[in-house]
Amino acid sequence: MSMTHTSFYEETHTVFGHHKNKFLQWIFSIDHKRIAIMYAIVMFSFFAIAVVVALLMRLELFSPGQQIMGPDTYNKAFTLHGIIMIFVFIVPGIPATLGNFLLPLQLGARDVSFPRLNLLSFWIYCLGILVLLYSLFGGGGSADTGWTFYAPYSTNSASNVVSALTAAYLLGLASILTGLNFIATIHRLRAPGMGFFKMPLFVWGLYTTAWIQLLATPVVGITLIMVILERVVGIGIFDPAKGGDPVLLENMFWMYSHPAVYLMILPAFGIASEIVPTFCRKPVFGYHAIAVSSGMIAFLGYLVWGHHMFTSGQSDTISLIFSVLSFIVAVPTSVKFFDWIATMYKASIDFKTPMLWTIGTFITFIIGGLTGLILGAVGVDIYFHDTYFVVAHFHYAILGGVVFLMFAGIHYWFPKMCGRMYSEKHASRAFYIIFVGFNVLWFPMFIAGALGMPRRYFDYLPEFTIYHRIATVGSWIFVAGLLYMFYTLYRGWRYGPIAGPNPWNATTLEWQIPSPPQADNFGTIPYVDFMPYEYIEGEPVHHMDLSVKEDVHHG
Amino acid sequence: MADTAYEPEIIFDKQGNPHEVVDWKHDYEGSKLGFWAFLLTEMMIFGTMFFVYSFYLYQNNADFVHASEEMNRLLGGINTFILLVSALTMGLSLVKLRNGHVQTCKKLIWTTIILAVIFLGIKYTEWSIEIGHGFYPGSPTLDTLGNGTKLFFGLYFTMTGLHGIHIIVGIGVMLWLLSLINSGKITSTNFVVLENTALYWDFVHIVWVLVFPLFYLIY
Numbered sequence: 001m002s003m004t005h006t007s008f009y010e011e012t013h014t015v016f017g018h019h020k021n022k023f024l025q026w027i028f029s030i031d032h033k034r035i036a037i038m039y040a041i042v043m044f045s046f047f048a049i050a051v052v053v054a055l056l057m058r059l060e061l062f063s064p065g066q067q068i069m070g071p072d073t074y075n076k077a078f079t080l081h082g083i084i085m086i087f088v089f090i091v092p093g094i095p096a097t098l099g100n101f102l103l104p105l106q107l108g109a110r111d112v113s114f115p116r117l118n119l120l121s122f123w124i125y126c127l128g129i130l131v132l133l134y135s136l137f138g139g140g141g142s143a144d145t146g147w148t149f150y151a152p153y154s155t156n157s158a159s160n161v162v163s164a165l166t167a168a169y170l171l172g173l174a175s176i177l178t179g180l181n182f183i184a185t186i187h188r189l190r191a192p193g194m195g196f197f198k199m200p201l202f203v204w205g206l207y208t209t210a211w212i213q214l215l216a217t218p219v220v221g222i223t224l225i226m227v228i229l230e231r232v233v234g235i236g237i238f239d240p241a242k243g244g245d246p247v248l249l250e251n252m253f254w255m256y257s258h259p260a261v262y263l264m265i266l267p268a269f270g271i272a273s274e275i276v277p278t279f280c281r282k283p284v285f286g287y288h289a290i291a292v293s294s295g296m297i298a299f300l301g302y303l304v305w306g307h308h309m310f311t312s313g314q315s316d317t318i319s320l321i322f323s324v325l326s327f328i329v330a331v332p333t334s335v336k337f338f339d340w341i342a343t344m345y346k347a348s349i350d351f352k353t354p355m356l357w358t359i360g361t362f363i364t365f366i367i368g369g370l371t372g373l374i375l376g377a378v379g380v381d382i383y384f385h386d387t388y389f390v391v392a393h394f395h396y397a398i399l400g401g402v403v404f405l406m407f408a409g410i411h412y413w414f415p416k417m418c419g420r421m422y423s424e425k426h427a428s429r430a431f432y433i434i435f436v437g438f439n440v441l442w443f444p445m446f447i448a449g450a451l452g453m454p455r456r457y458f459d460y461l462p463e464f465t466i467y468h469r470i471a472t473v474g475s476w477i478f479v480a481g482l483l484y485m486f487y488t489l490y491r492g493w494r495y496g497p498i499a500g501p502n503p504w505n506a507t508t509l510e511w512q513i514p515s516p517p518q519a520d521n522f523g524t525i526p527y528v529d530f531m532p533y534e535y536i537e538g539e540p541v542h543h544m545d546l547s548v549k550e551d552v553h554h555g
Numbered sequence: 556m557a558d559t560a561y562e563p564e565i566i567f568d569k570q571g572n573p574h575e576v577v578d579w580k581h582d583y584e585g586s587k588l589g590f591w592a593f594l595l596t597e598m599m600i601f602g603t604m605f606f607v608y609s610f611y612l613y614q615n616n617a618d619f620v621h622a623s624e625e626m627n628r629l630l631g632g633i634n635t636f637i638l639l640v641s642a643l644t645m646g647l648s649l650v651k652l653r654n655g656h657v658q659t660c661k662k663l664i665w666t667t668i669i670l671a672v673i674f675l676g677i678k679y680t681e682w683s684i685e686i687g688h689g690f691y692p693g694s695p696t697l698d699t700l701g702n703g704t705k706l707f708f709g710l711y712f713t714m715t716g717l718h719g720i721h722i723i724v725g726i727g728v729m730l731w732l733l734s735l736i737n738s739g740k741i742t743s744t745n746f747v748v749l750e751n752t753a754l755y756w757d758f759v760h761i762v763w764v765l766v767f768p769l770f771y772l773i774y
Contacts, residue, residue, distance in 0.1 A: 110578070113585045180592045188585040192566055192574035214592055218599035226607075226713065234693040235709030236702075237607060242709070243702025248610060252603060525576045527568040 005523075005547055007419065007516040008033045015116055030115035031519060035122050036100035037417070042126065043089055043097060050084035051479065053077050058441075058475040061468045064460055074458035075144035076159070080136065082147030083164060087171040088129060090402055091260060094267040095178055095213070096125070098409050099206045101417060103182060105510035106200045108191025108528060108546075110520045113184035121177035128170030135163035146456065148253060151238035151246035155230045162231055165224045172217045172224075179213025182206055191509070194528035197288060200508045201532070204291045205270020208298040212263040216302070220256030223249065247312050254305035262301035262329075264398060266294050268405035269336055272358050275412050276340045278506045279355035280347035281538035286339040287531065293332035300329045310381045319378045326376035333369060337362065348538070352504070353427040357408030360435045364400030368393055371446065386456075388467075389449025392442045400438060407434075407485070414489065415499030419515045422492025430488055433481030441474030505540055508532050512544040523548040583747055590751040594758050597721075601762050604714050608769060611706045618703020623774040625690060627681055631771045634677050635763065641670035642760045649753045652736075655743045661736060664729050667756070671726050678719055682712075711770050718766060721759045728752050 014028040026034060057077050060069050069077065100118065104111055112118050136142040143164035145154040154161055186207050190199065199207075227249065229235045236242030238249050269290075277284040284290065306314060306322035340362070349355065371393040375381050384390060415421050445453075448467035453460060460468065502511040513522060524546050534541040564576040579585065612619050648663035689696030690708050697705050732752055735741045741749055 113579050113582065114589060115579065117589075176596055180589055180596070183592050184585050184589040185579075187588055188577055188582055189579060192576060193568060214596055215599055218596040219603050222600045222603045229713055233691075233712075235713055236692060236705045237611075237709055237713075242705040243611075243615065244706065244709075245610075248607065252607075525564070525566055527566055527574060529568060 005514055005518040007514070008519045009516060011519045013115075013519065015119055028119070030111070030119050032100050032104055032112050032115065032118060033417075033517065035118050036097050038122060039092065039096040039100065039125070042129065043092065046084050046088045046129065050081050050089065051482065053081045053084075055475055055479060057081065058468075058472045060458060061460070062472045063468075064462050064465060066459065069458065071458045072144065075146075075456070076142045078456060079143050079146055079164075083132065083143070083168065086147050086260075087168050088132070090264050090398060092125060092171070092175055092178065093264065093402065094271070094406050094409065095182065095206055095209055096122075096175075098202075098271070098406070098413060099182065099209075099267060100178070102413065102510055103185060103203060103206055104189065105416075105513070105517065105521055106203050106508050107186065107189055108194065108509050108522060108525050109185065109189035110522060112181050113188055114181050117177055118181055121174040121181070124170055124177070125174035128167045128174060131163055131170060132167035135160040135167060138163060148257070149224070149227060149249075150253075151227065151230070151249040152240065154227055154249075155238055162228055165228050169221050169224045172221050175213050176217045176221075179210035179217070182210040183214060186210070191525050191528045197291065198528055198531060199291075200270075201273035201284065201287070201290055201294075202267065202270035204294050205267040205273070208294040209263050209266045212259045212266075212298055212301065216256045216259040216263070219252060220260075223252040223256070247309070247314070250309055250312060251305065254308045255302075258305040258308065259298070259301040261398070262297050264402045266297060268361075268402045268409075269294065271405045271409040271412070272340060272361065273336070274506075274508070275354045275358045275408055276343050277533040277535070278412075278504050279350045279352060279358075280343050281350070281505070281535050282343055282347050283531065283533045283535055284339065285342035285345075286335070287533070289335050290339050293335040296332040297329060300325065300332070304329060304376075307376050307381070310378050311385045316378075323376055323378045327373060330369065330373055337366070351428075353422075353424060353431060354408045354412035354504075356428055356431045357404055357411060360431065361401060361404040361408065364396055364404060364435075364438065368396030368398075368400050372397060384449060386454055387449035388445040388453045388455055391455050392445035392449060395442050395445075400442075410489070412504070413510075414492065415503045416510055416515045416517070418493045418496070419499055420492055420496035421499040421503060422488050422496055426488040426491075427485065430481055430485035433484060434478060435481075437474050437477030437479075437481050439474070441471050441478050444468075444470045444474075507534055507540045507542065509546070512542075512546045514547050518547065522546050586747045586751065590754060594754065597758060601717075601765075604710075604717065605765070605769075608710055608714070611703070611710065612769075612773075615701070615703025615706060618701045619707050620774050622704045622707040623770060623772070625685070625688070626771045626774075627684060628771050630677050630681050631767060634674050634681075635767050637670050637674050637677070638760045638763050641667045641674070642757055644670065645753050645756045649746065649749055652741070652743055652746050652749060657736065657743070660749075661733060664733055664736075668726055668729050671722050671729075675719060675722055678715065682715075707770075714766055715770070718759070718762055721762070725752075725756055725759055728755070 008031055012025055012029045012031045012034055014025060015030050016028065019025045019028060026038060029035065056068065057074065060067050060074060100112070138160050140158060140160045142159060143157070143161050144159045145157055145161055145164075149161070149165065149168075186199070186203060226235070226237055230238050234242075237244045238246050240246060273284060273290050304322055304326045306318055307326045310319050310323075371389070375384055375390060375393055411422070411427060444467040448464050449455075451464070453464045453467070499515050501514050504511070509526065509528075510517075512526070526544060526546055530542060561581045563578065563581070565573045566576055567573055577585070644663045644666045648660045648667065651663060652660040685691065685708075691697070692705070692709050692712060697708060729752065732741065732749055735748060
């Protein structure tokens with residue numbers, strides 16, 4: 001493919017003026033690809049911080065009693081871990097990084113609908129992080145309420161809750177703007193001929209996610225503002241002394257935050273739907289079912305928030321209704337899994353690293369998802385509520401589901417972003433180490449939780465020692481694997497062989513342009529009258545070179 | 556409605572039929588769609604507030620009705636009227652611009668700004684009166700009254716305050732609009748920013764039309 005094109009690393013469009021300085025060229029760039037990479041850099045820096053905090057918590061739990069941190073420090077540590085991992089890392093996570101980079105490429109567009117708004121949302125995101133840093137080091141000490149900010153403790157705690165809430169609000173605002181941008185982009189900038197049911201499934205994941213970002217995030221935004229007002233002027237809405245109801249906060253918080261879990265997983269499912277057909281060399285089984293099930297999960301996600309509050313004293317009828325609705329979410333999710341498995345059936349699967357990550361996720365996410373059903377059952381949840389069982393379920397679903405698929409996506413699109421390939425040998429070994437470490441780390445927590453180990457305690461009874469010991473050892477394996485993986489990717493970025501435009505023989509539009517792409521993505525916009533995953537006899541049906549402006553069409 | 560110099564990119568399918576490639580720089584529909592999506596988020600924000608209001612109204616009906624008598628219906632009524640007129644002037648400014656009457660359009664936007672400022676002035680007076688009577692969150696007067704009354708005033712200051720912030724933002728946006736018109740970036744053929752601002756202003760006045768009866772007229 002043409003080497004005459006300069007990639008987006010060399011030239012870019014900025015929001016104003018022409019800058020000589022490389023750094024200014026980046027932070028003022030309105031190119032969705034550069035914004036995606038800036039997001040990724042900031043996001044993974046904070047991911048590393050939150051991992052270190054988690055490692056220290058596990059170290060504290062290696063033995064009963066107090067070792068390296070006392071109860072108050074431990075409360076602050078898990079709050080910090082939660083706020084960073086949820087609001088800074090995983091909520092913006094896939095949409096802001098891989099989504100930003102790939103959405104216009106997969107649609108055949110030259111950018112998102114509002115590139116300047118895209119840059120603004122990145123700045124708001126950074127501002128939110130600065131406020132969060134202030135909440136850590138400002139007087140009063142960092143917040144110790146847990147990332148859920150439950151009243152009445154959040155309205156009374158002497159720590160820096162207001163700045164932590166403000167940070168969460170700003171990060172939420174950035175996420176809303178990203179969602180808004182994606183909805184407009186998907187509705188307006190699809191290449192001619194590409195109907196909704198010709199879009200790649202990753203785009204479907206981003207589309208349904210964008211609707212959750214748009215409609216659910218404002219609810220938590222105004223809720224956080226009301227907690228701030230409660231603390232600053234005492235409006236009384238969450239204060240029982242003034243007739244307010246703290247459980248109302250829980251309701252409003254989960255009205256957003258439960259859809260938010262699906263907001264995290266839907267684009268991740270989209271990544272799986274890209275990787276499975278590519279490495280099976282087959283059209284995906286049940287394209288429409290996968291697309292529509294994303295919409296069903298997003299819709300049902302709004303109706304299940306009450307399953308977080310089975311022990312809050314809400315009426316039994318409501319609990320049963322929420323329980324049934326929660327079970328129903330498993331149906332569209334299973335549709336996706338059966339479709340992926342059906343795609344793999346009788347395929348000659350190419351077990352490259354992205355596919356390894358995806359299949360690994362199928363195992364861990366099924367454990368995470370099915371234990372979710374256990375927790376969704378009212379009677380059992382009364383027993384398991386606020387135990388390590390919940391912690392293990394959540395990490396199996398979010399880390400073993402969303403983050404693993406994000407890693408799958410990073411390995412899949414790495415050659416497209418960098419133009420170079422990582423070492424397959426080292427990348428797959430890193431996967432196995434992380435996979436083993438992950439299960440050693442979290443599986444014992446299911447057992448500890450079932451035996452009654454409560455979450456958020458810095459200390460525990462001696463009979464839980466063995467589970468905590470195994471988990472802590474697992475955390476070391478896990479972190480060693482992470483370091484190995486990132487080092488392998490770094491080596492690939494600096495010294496890897498040139499990857500070429502389409503190293504995986506994939507079919508979607510982003511693989512029909514050079515790696516890394518040029519500033520305006522496409523020379524020629526194609527007319528899309530074909531499905532996204534068309535293979536015949538294991539070979540892609542369409543080969544196109546869309547990098548140059550041409551009047552003649554290629555096959 | 557992009558500027559006239561813009562030539563859309565055309566591509567052809569296999570049958571040779573032409574198709575226009577939508578360019579984000581010249582996408583009137585996209586700008587409208589994005590703004591409607593933004594209004595949806597605003598709707599969810601105020602919707603949540605109305606949800607909280609109805610939850611507490613249901614629990615403390617008698618206290619809410621009683622507290623509503625403290626509201627100044629004359630000032631609130633005048634404000635409602637002012638905001639409705641300002642929505643009219645805002646809408647007319649768009650009509651005038653589309654018909655090419657730029658000067659009239661600017662006068663109408665200035666009128667809207669002045670009406671919005673008057674609205675805020677009256678709102679300030681009302682708040683002062685209520686705070687003067689000792690009705691504000693955490694006040695000694697409220698502490699002697701029932702829980703419903705405390706919640707009523709907590710919600711009143713929160714919701715009218717949130718609405719007031721939207722008015723202030725609206726004034727800022729209108730001043731920005733005027734500078735865009737002066738520098739020729741908004742014209743009779745390229746008016747989507749003004750159109751979206753008019754939508755925003757309509758939304759803000761509709762919120763007030765709902766807030767007004769909930770606090771002033773339920774006694």
